[in-house]
Amino acid sequence: MKRTMTQSSTALSHTLLAAANALGEVESGRSLTDALARLRPDVRPGAQALAFYAMRHWGRASALRALLVERAPSHPVLLGLLGLSLCLLDVALQDEPHDPDAPSYTPHTLVDQSVSAAQSDRSLTPFKGLVNAVLRRFQRERAALLARLASDDAARYNHPAWWVAALRRDYPGQWEQLLEVDNAHPPLTLRVNTRRATRSQVTQAFADAGIYCADAGESGLVVLDPRPIASLPGYDLGWWSVQDAGAQLAAPLLDPKPGMRVLDACAAPGGKTAHLLELADVELTALDVDAQRLDRVGQNLARLGLMRKEVRLVVADAARPHAWWDGRGFDAVLADVPCTASGIVRRHPDIRWLRKPSDVGHTVRLQRQILDALWSVVAPGGKLLLVTCSIFPEEGEMQAKWFLSRHHEAVRLTAPGQLLPCASGPLDPAGHDGFFYALFSRPAAGQAPA
Ligand SMILES: C[S@@+](CC[C@H](N)C(=O)[O-])C[C@H]1O[C@@H](n2cnc3c(N)ncnc32)[C@H](O)[C@@H]1O
Missing domain, CATH: 3.30.70.1170 (Sun protein; domain 3)
Known part of the structure; x- marks a missing residue:
């Protein structure tokens, strides 16, 4: 049975417009989380639900829009509104929605409210006829248009074609399942x-x-x-x-003990920092290059009652230790390095649309600079844990191998390696995100490397 949402007409057109604005920001390369945070609090929850749904179906919506509008509009909010309305109309025209949680309105309400949304924004008003024509044509020709998308990977899997190709190459037996998990609710x-x-x-x-x-x-x-x-x-x-349950593995892998000197080198917003402090009374330095994000570490530790005098928060670049290191080695270093975040797409459905193929090489280079620098601050007998929330092997196993080829004295210890995102599993009955873990130790003085 089809669920039909009830929302007053004015409210729906406002919600559509707010969500279209947020989606337009993503079209311009900005994060959906930031875009939603800028919306008025009263429209935010509704707009977020619609925008998240749209991002999970953006490949299909964008391909449909390309078939229906000859030249891609340059107005980002118009792109957002057309994509969003096509997603929702697509659901409205299904006899049984494939996704039972999909927002569902009658086709008439949707077309009417999408046109009203365009009408209510001065910069969109000139395009209200276009919105109306596109949606009505989709209503008439849906089956034929969808048939034309049959061999379009981005439309079929709702990920960019380069992303689909990368997973197909790297995970020949699991790629479809991985793409599916990205579109599930976390x-x-x-x-x-x-x-x-x-x-x-x-x-x-x-x-x-x-x-x-x-x-x-x-x-x-x-x-x-x-x-x-x-x-x-x-x-x-x-x-x-x-x-996330996958992220909860990080702190225990470093086995913190009271009095240990611990460095959390890419700490914000502090999820793993707090976990380390919950496990033992360590002397901890939490570093992040982003001052605003590091403030959140302080706020989180304060709420959890973990802020002690042995905890130092430092705004600094982990790749430049001369600016922040006092020369005393750390017993444990957490390197939760910046990455493409390809393992957490179901929480951040915009990530796949924001990334470009060249981003992988960029994060790999940045991670290498950080890892090289951090290895120099690990005390003899100390450990370094490399973590990424990515499933691209370039940021995972290939990076671990590169590290060992460069630092011959490093010993690789047991760690989960590549943890693939899943919808159910032993760590969490509801599944977990994708992470990569590699743990290295620096042999103590006089200890022969393995
Ligand atoms: C994956 S997030 C860390 C998540 C965090 N460990 C947690 O569990 O909540 C990566 C962090 O690295 C920071 N970062 C990026 N480049 C950095 C650098 N060169 N030095 C230090 N921090 C950096 C980013 O600002 C971001 O907060």
Whole structure:
């Protein structure tokens, strides 16, 4: 049975326009998260739901738009509105929506409200006839237009064609499944702050509020009926943080012990920093090149009650240790380096559309500069953990091999390697994002390398 949303007409045209603005920002190369944050709070939740849905279907929507509009419009918000309205109309015209969570309106409402959205924005008004004509033609010719997209990979898989080709090459047996996971809804997974609460305490508090969770990994919980974060019990008390189950593997791999000198070299917003501090009373330096993002590390640690005098937050470039290092080696270094983020697409559905093939080479070079620099600050007997939230082997296994070929003294220890995103699994019943983990140790003085 088809679900039909009820929303007042004015409200729907406003929501469509707000979402089209956000999608237009993505078309101009900016992040959807930032674009949504700039919207008025009253339209944001509705616009976010529509924009997320559209990003997960943008390959098909863009290909349809290209068939229906001869020359791609240069107006980003118009691109956003056409793409969004085509996505939604496509669902409205399906007898049974393929995705039961798809926003669903009647075709008449959608066409009418999309034209109203264009009408209500001065820069779009001249295009309201175009919006109307495109949507009406799609209504009439949907089956024939979709048939023309049959061999278009970007339309079929809703990822750029270069991305589909890369996964097909690197994961011959799994690429379709990986693309599918990117379009699924991510679970809401939490990590319990064991300094403040036990997992059973949090589970009970949630159950008392009618919210049900399942255990995930060592100290995680997956919320079975997700809702706004701040409305979940214990947030202000610092009982838990939001963190994917795959990311929860990082801190334990470094096995922090009281008194250890630990460097979190790319720390913001501080998910793994907090986990390290929850596990042991270490002396920790959290570094990030972005001052604003590093502020969030401070805020997160304060909420979790983890800000101590042994914790130092430093705005600095990890690739230039002479500017921030006092010469004393670190026992553990976390290198959660910047990457394409190709492993977390289901949480950030815009990522695939923002990346270009050349970005992979760029992040690989940046990661190498950071890794080289960080290896020089690891104490004898100390460890370095390379982490990326990517599934591109260039940023994973190939990077680990490059590291070993360059630093012959480094010993590779056991770590998960490439963790592929999945929709269910042993770490978390609701699945986890994609990560790469490689752990290296520097032999202690007098210890022969393996
Ligand atoms: C993958 S995110 C880190 C996520 C974080 N570890 C967590 O678990 O919450 C990568 C971070 O690296 C930072 N970064 C990028 N280039 C850097 C550099 N040269 N030195 C230090 N930090 C850098 C970015 O600002 C970003 O916050």
